[in-house]
Amino acid sequence: MEVMGLDAVLSEAREAFESGKTKGLAWRKSQLAALLKLLQETEEDILRVLKEDLGKHRAEAFRDEVGLVMKSVKCHLDNIKKWMAPTKIAVPIGAFPTTCELVQEPLGVVLILSSWNLPIGLSLEPLIGAISSGNAIVLKPSELAPSSSAFLANTIPKYLDSKAVKVVQGGRDIAEQLLEQKWDKIFFTGSMKVGRAVMTAAAKHLTPVALELGGKCPAIVDSLSGSRDMKVSADRIVAGKWGPCYGQACVAIDYLLVEEKFAPTLIELIKGTLKKFDIKPERSSRIVNKHHFERLSNLLKNPSVMSSIVHGGSVDDKNLTIQPTILVDPPLDAEIMTEEIFGPLLPVITLKKIEDSIGFIRDRPKPLVVYAFTKNEKLRRRVIDETSSGAVTFNDTLLQYACDTIPFGGVGESGFGKYHGKFTFDTFSHGKPVLKREFLNEFSFRYPPWNGQKIEL
Numbered sequence: 543m544e545v546m547g548l549d550a551v552l553s554e555a556r557e558a559f560e561s562g563k564t565k566g567l568a569w570r571k572s573q574l575a576a577l578l579k580l581l582q583e584t585e586e587d588i589l590r591v592l593k594e595d596l597g598k599h600r601a602e603a604f605r606d607e608v609g610l611v612m613k614s615v616k617c618h619l620d621n622i623k624k625w626m627a628p629t630k631i632a633v634p635i636g637a638f639p640t641t642c643e644l645v646q647e648p649l650g651v652v653l654i655l656s657s658w659n660l661p662i663g664l665s666l667e668p669l670i671g672a673i674s675s676g677n678a679i680v681l682k683p684s685e686l687a688p689s690s691s692a693f694l695a696n697t698i699p700k701y702l703d704s705k706a707v708k709v710v711q712g713g714r715d716i717a718e719q720l721l722e723q724k725w726d727k728i729f730f731t732g733s734m735k736v737g738r739a740v741m742t743a744a745a746k747h748l749t750p751v752a753l754e755l756g757g758k759c760p761a762i763v764d765s766l767s768g769s770r771d772m773k774v775s776a777d778r779i780v781a782g783k784w785g786p787c788y789g790q791a792c793v794a795i796d797y798l799l800v801e802e803k804f805a806p807t808l809i810e811l812i813k814g815t816l817k818k819f820d821i822k823p824e825r826s827s828r829i830v831n832k833h834h835f836e837r838l839s840n841l842l843k844n845p846s847v848m849s850s851i852v853h854g855g856s857v858d859d860k861n862l863t864i865q866p867t868i869l870v871d872p873p874l875d876a877e878i879m880t881e882e883i884f885g886p887l888l889p890v891i892t893l894k895k896i897e898d899s900i901g902f903i904r905d906r907p908k909p910l911v912v913y914a915f916t917k918n919e920k921l922r923r924r925v926i927d928e929t930s931s932g933a934v935t936f937n938d939t940l941l942q943y944a945c946d947t948i949p950f951g952g953v954g955e956s957g958f959g960k961y962h963g964k965f966t967f968d969t970f971s972h973g974k975p976v977l978k979r980e981f982l983n984e985f986s987f988r989y990p991p992w993n994g995q996k997i998e999l
């Protein structure tokens with residue numbers, strides 16, 4: 543699409559917003575209902591495009607994308623009226639008689655740029671909140687999931703108000719052209735590198751941004767006793783590493799932190815679960831493309847990294863597949879430990895004492911989530927108090943992403959801006975305090991000439 547084309551897309555969306563129609567409850571509800579209908583009627587098409595783009599199994603595609611998004615639409619439909627309603631704000635007695643309320647207003651025309659690993663979910667999840675808070679929207683899904691992107695571009699206009707909800711297809715060049723425009727908010731899901739470019743472009747127009755980025759999510763695994771707890775942990779670790787999109791997920795475990803003496807037991811348990819869950823390339827989501835296959839293969843090529851492989855490690859450059867791979871203590875300055883892995887490789891970093899995991903995490907950029915498997919209350923407390931991350935999840939993985947009531951987002955290098963459930967509504971709204979006063983009670987000491995007294999509210 544030419545720049546003029548994008549200009550026209552944006553001006554039509556702006557016109558739709560300025561008409562005021564997106565602000566009404568009826569429009570918001572009708573669009574959410576239409577989106578739910580879209581999901582119900584085209585479920586098979588969505589499962590098919592996710593298979594085409596990523597080889598996603600239909601069960602995984604439903605669990606991580608279609609099902610979660612349906613749940614979100616229902617959550618917004620059920621709550622939107624309550625969320626839109628003004629809420630009272632207390633005013634100090636000194637200002638009597640004054641009332642104040644917080645009125646939620648939509649931001650305007652918002653841009654959503656999404657990534658390829660959950661190409662439907664990560665496009666529609668923010669879209670739901672942008673609709674429920676009354677905005678006009680331009681969505682650009684990732685070009686690396688072309689079937690999903692085409693599906694969204696072709697299907698959304700058939701169900702939703704095509705003047706106010708627009709889908710633009712394209713890659714970096716189109717994204718850059720979009721970013722030159724003036725938006726009322728940019729909601730970006732993607733890499734840190736592109737996140738910086740998005741923020742730089744947004745600064746020109748003073749546009750607020752939400753950056754949903756990635757990073758290296760650690761999982762601390764304490765030396766658990768009790769075979770059941772250990773097995774449950776191994777299952778949840780495998781699900782949290784290879785489960786979402788074969789490790790290509792922002793919330794996937796990047797590496798494990800474990801005591802030296804417990805590492806061999808844990809690795810055997812993980813290997814057992816990999817076998818039990820039958821995790822292998824031909825039964826998992828695909829590595830998305832040759833570029834990412836090569837990026838991941840290159841992480842293993844460093845001889846010191848290669849010698850740390852204790853499981854898997856074989857790569858097939860004809861089929862672009864990589865076996866689930868476990869490495870023990872690869873060099874900490876190797877790329878596999880300095881860059882986000884986003885794939886099926888799992889480094890296990892051994893420590894003398896599990897408490898050393900706190901310093902390990904603190905020495906690195908703030909992750910999107912810290913996972914910790916432990917029953918030790920003191921250690922849990924230290925993880926909460928002494929590390930910083932978008933979220934902390936104890937004794938499980940991924941669950942925080944699936945709960946509408948939990949704000950999802952990063953901190954520091956893993957991004958900023960929370961969403962999911964009401965937090966998505968808030969992300970796309972401006973909470974505007976509206977103060978009302980009558981003409982009674984005029985305090986002369988407010989105004990000069992001053993008599994030396996201080997005014998305290």
Ligand code: NAD
Nearest residue numbers: 656657658683684713714717732733736754755756757792
């Ligand atoms: P990416 O940054 O390469 O691309 C994301 C989006 O930005 C795409 O729509 C793409 O077309 C666009 N884009 C690419 N180059 C651009 C440029 N120079 N200027 C403007 N836009 C540009 O990310 P990706 O490869 O799609 O996704 C992987 C990354 O996203 C990982 O770091 C992962 O952790 C992160 N991620 C985060 C979340 C989250 O919710 N926090 C979810 C999924 C992925």
